[in-house]
Amino acid sequence: MRYAQGGGFTAQEQQRRERVRLAAAERFERGDGNRVIAADLRVTVRSVERWRQALRQGGSAGLESKGPQSVPRLGERQFAQLERELEKGPLAHGWEDQRWTLARIKTLIGRRFHVSYTVQGVWKLLRRNGWSCQQPVRRAIERDDGAVEVWKKQVWPQVKA
Incomplete structure (x- = not known):
């Protein structure tokens, strides 16, 4: 199943997060404390500490977005x-059977595209592209949906009363 909005951060979300880091840099110059900055920007104190250290070591370039952590081996096409x-x-x-597992998808990617992924890498690839984990519904082979409907409409109201 796919999420409608897709997975991962959008370019707008990355820019928004970078603006938060740069706002923190302005607050560093004013001399505000880490806890105050964290509370105002609604981030953790540890994040503010990391940003302060990055600013000291690399200037404002140290706070700029570095883009995605890894480039997927499979392109969009x-x-x-x-x-x-x-x-x-x-x-x-x-x-x-009719179950897709991560190991099977890994094998399919290897066969079809000659690209090697780990099972965890397949999961990250799928999540990045908006897929989610689905568990198959287990039902008895002997299940009679017609009988279930009759029971819900006729028997259950009597039992409930």
Whole structure:
């Protein structure tokens, strides 16, 4: 399942966070304490301490956004192809059931794109692109949905009363 808004920080969110760091730098020059700055900017004291140290060591350039921590090995076009492959289902790729696991997706990426990911790397890739973990619903093979509906409409009202 995909989140509608996608995953990870947007460019606007990265810029907003950088503005907060630069606002803290202005407060450092005024001589405000770490706790006061943290409370006003709604961040942790430890973050303010790290920003103060980065400002001392690298100036205002030390507070600028460095961009994403890692560049994904699959580009946007390749990820779109991966999504199409995932939509086909595990049966189409040789697995015996209809469950996608991270290990299976890792294998699929290796086969299709000749790119190696760890299982954790696959999870980060999927989350970065708005996917979430879904657990399959387990139901009894003998389940009769018609009988369940009849019970809910006829028997349950009597039991409830």
